[in-house]
Amino acid sequence: xxxxxxxxxxxxxxEVRRILNGIAVRTPAELGVSxxxxxxxxxxxxxxxxxxxxxxxxxxxxxxxxxSGLAVAALGGAxxxxxxxxxxxxxxxxxxxxxxYLLSLLHGAAHRSAAFICCIAIVLDAxxxxxxxxxxxxxxxxxxxxxxxxxxxxxFLVGGGGRTMAELSDAEKDRxxxxxxxxxxxxxxxxxxxPPAS
Amino acid sequence: xxxxxxxxxxxxxxEVRRILNGIAVRTPAELGVSxxxxxxxxxxxxxxxxxxxxxxxxxxxxxxxxxSGLAVAALGGAxxxxxxxxxxxxxxxxxxxxxxYLLSLLHGAAHRSAAFICCIAIVLDAxxxxxxxxxxxxxxxxxxxxxxxxxxxxxFLVGGGGRTMAELSDAEKDRxxxxxxxxxxxxxxxxxxxPPAS
Numbered sequence: 001x002x003x004x005x006x007x008x009x010x011x012x013x014x015e016v017r018r019i020l021n022g023i024a025v026r027t028p029a030e031l032g033v034s035x036x037x038x039x040x041x042x043x044x045x046x047x048x049x050x051x052x053x054x055x056x057x058x059x060x061x062x063x064x065x066x067x068s069g070l071a072v073a074a075l076g077g078a079x080x081x082x083x084x085x086x087x088x089x090x091x092x093x094x095x096x097x098x099x100x101y102l103l104s105l106l107h108g109a110a111h112r113s114a115a116f117i118c119c120i121a122i123v124l125d126a127x128x129x130x131x132x133x134x135x136x137x138x139x140x141x142x143x144x145x146x147x148x149x150x151x152x153x154x155x156f157l158v159g160g161g162g163r164t165m166a167e168l169s170d171a172e173k174d175r176x177x178x179x180x181x182x183x184x185x186x187x188x189x190x191x192x193x194x195p196p197a198s
Numbered sequence: 199x200x201x202x203x204x205x206x207x208x209x210x211x212x213e214v215r216r217i218l219n220g221i222a223v224r225t226p227a228e229l230g231v232s233x234x235x236x237x238x239x240x241x242x243x244x245x246x247x248x249x250x251x252x253x254x255x256x257x258x259x260x261x262x263x264x265x266s267g268l269a270v271a272a273l274g275g276a277x278x279x280x281x282x283x284x285x286x287x288x289x290x291x292x293x294x295x296x297x298x299y300l301l302s303l304l305h306g307a308a309h310r311s312a313a314f315i316c317c318i319a320i321v322l323d324a325x326x327x328x329x330x331x332x333x334x335x336x337x338x339x340x341x342x343x344x345x346x347x348x349x350x351x352x353x354f355l356v357g358g359g360g361r362t363m364a365e366l367s368d369a370e371k372d373r374x375x376x377x378x379x380x381x382x383x384x385x386x387x388x389x390x391x392x393p394p395a396s
Contacts, residue, residue, distance in 0.1 A: 045327060049243060071325070117325050127269070127315050129243060131329035132387070185387055189330070192386065 001190055002026060003122065006035060006055040006065035011150040016066065019174050019183040023190060025064070033058055044069065044081055044119035045131055056123040063123045064186075068178065070152045072140060073113040074106060083152065099144050099155045112140040116156060116165070118178035120186045130189055134181035138165075149173060199388055200224060201320065204233060204253040204263035209348040214264065217372050217381040221388060223262070231256055242267065242279055242317035243329055254321040261321045262384075266377065268350045270338060271311040272304060281350065297342050297353045310338040314354060314363070316376035318384045328387055332379035336363075347371060 002024040005016055017025045028035035037054050041047040044067040051065035069083035079086035079102070086101065087093045093101060106112060119133040137159060144154035146166030153165035158176055165173060174180035200222040203214055215223045226233035235252050239245040242265040249263035267281035277284035277300070284299065285291045291299060304310060317331040335357060342352035344364025351363035356374055363371060372378035 045243070045247060045329070115325060119327070127313060127331065127333040129317070129329065129331035130383075131243070131327065133325065133327035135325040185328075185390070188390065189383055189387060192383070 001062075003062050003064045003190075004028065004031065004055060004059060006037065006051040006063050008035065012066055015174070015179055016064070016183060018170060019180055020187050023187060028055065028059075031059060039067065039081070039084075041067075042081065044117060044133060045121065047081060048119040048121035049123075049129070049131065052121040052123040056126075062125070065121050066118060066179065066182075067121075068116065068118040068151075070102075070156070071115045071117060071135075072102070072106070074109050074111050095151055096144070099152055102140065102152065103143070103155060106140055114138055114140050114156065116152070116178040118182045120179075120182040122186060122190070130186055132182045132185045134178050134185065136176055136178045136181065199260075201260050201262045201388075202226065202229065202253060202257060204235065204249040204261050206233065210264055213372070213377055214262070214381060216368060217378050218385050221385060226253065226257075229257060237265065237279070237282075239265075239279065242315060242331060243319065245279060246317040246319035247321075247327070247329065250319040250321040254324075260323070263319050264316060264377065264380075265319075266314065266316040266349075268300075268354070269313050269315060269333075270300070270304070272307050272309050293349055294342070297350055300338065300350065301341070301353060304338055312336055312338050312354065314350070314376040316380045318377075318380040320384060320388070328384055330380045330383045330387075332376050332383065334374055334376045334379065 004026045005013055007013060013027055035055055037051045039047040041050055047067035048065045052063045055063040069080050071077045071080055086098050088101065115135045115137050117133065117135045119131065122130040139157045141155045141157050141164055145164045146154050148168065149166040156165045158165055158168065165177065202224045203211055205211060211225055233253055235249045237245040239248060245265035246263045250261045253261040267278050269275045269278055284296050286299065313333045313335050315331065315333045317329065320328040337355045339353045339355050339362055344352050344362045346366065347364040354363045356363055356366065363375065
């Protein structure tokens with residue numbers, strides 16, 4: 001089983017390979033393919049399936065795409081599908097800037113419930129698809145903590161615990177994370193024998 | 199595990215219950231809910247997820263929806279997502295009428311390859327989804343044959359064999375059909391223990 005990951009994000013490539021062990025995960029760059037996709041969908045599934053389909057149309061091999069985000073209850077579910085582009089109007093931010101911006105919006109807020117959401121879409125061929133969307137619940141911290149992970153990991157307190165996602169080891173993160181849960185479910189399906197041929 | 203099926207089609211209800219044995223499948227009517235959804239998507243996944251999400255918004259319970267169709271190579275993949283509404287402009291047809299209309303379009307055609315496609319979407323809650331799309335390959339027969347099944351089953355010769363889908367027993371159909379394959383994969387995921395709580 002070989003999949004090509006529709007992403008240029010090295011953090012995602014590392015996590016997907018770690019979690020889908022036993023399944024060969026290639027990147028567009030390794031295949032000499034230039035991959036770009038504008039995430040204009042209003043849902044994670046639209047973005048993930050859109051990316052996986054677009055890459056499949058370019059290379060004709062099974063593809064996998066991830067669309068993830070953070071839903072903060074006190075912000076009505078924002079930043080949601082716009083998590084990677086979250087910023088004040090007209091600005092562009094990096095990971096640390098987005099974490100600081102999120103904390104500024106929640107300054108003094110007592111209700112800090114949030115969830116990380118991950119949608120994994122797999123295009124096996126033009127007629128066969130898999131999609132799994134999972135989440136992990138938590139709260140937004142008062143300050144960033146931890147140096148591991150990426151994105152909003154430093155401000156996301158996992159579950160009812162006192163550690164942020166960026167303070168967990170790789171194995172601890174994968175066990176509870178939105179991406180770990182979605183990829184393990186998708187991987188279990190990929191590893192099952194295919195339905196009988198016809 | 200209990201799911202509510204986003205369908206008013208008694209044939210689909212029967213097949214889904216038969217294949218997902220061990221999982222309780224309810225219908226909107228049994229719950230006293232009126233369910234209607236206009237299938238305007240350009241893909242099976244959009245229609246299936248749209249139906250499952252709409253029903254979930256009405257009842258707040260896990261829902262399952264199916265969108266299926268027939269892709270005929272000589273017709274450029276038609277009728278596809280419009281399979282249930284396939285007809286000459288301005289006309290409405292029943293199952294037998296649609297089979298006859300399809301055969302008339304393929305009159306004398308030597309290349310009769312086709313595939314039945316089934317997309318199963320499951321909305322567990324607002325943040326957790328599953329979707330499996332599978333297919334079964336076959337050919338379009340010269341004449342309808344068989345009295346079982348529904349839809350285009352009487353004109354679909356399964357795989358390289360000489361029997362139409364409407365000539366198979368329930369067990370034979372479920373073993374090879376697009377719906378059997380997609381539902382078994384989805385059911386395997388549903389029956390696995392949920393990822394660890396957080």
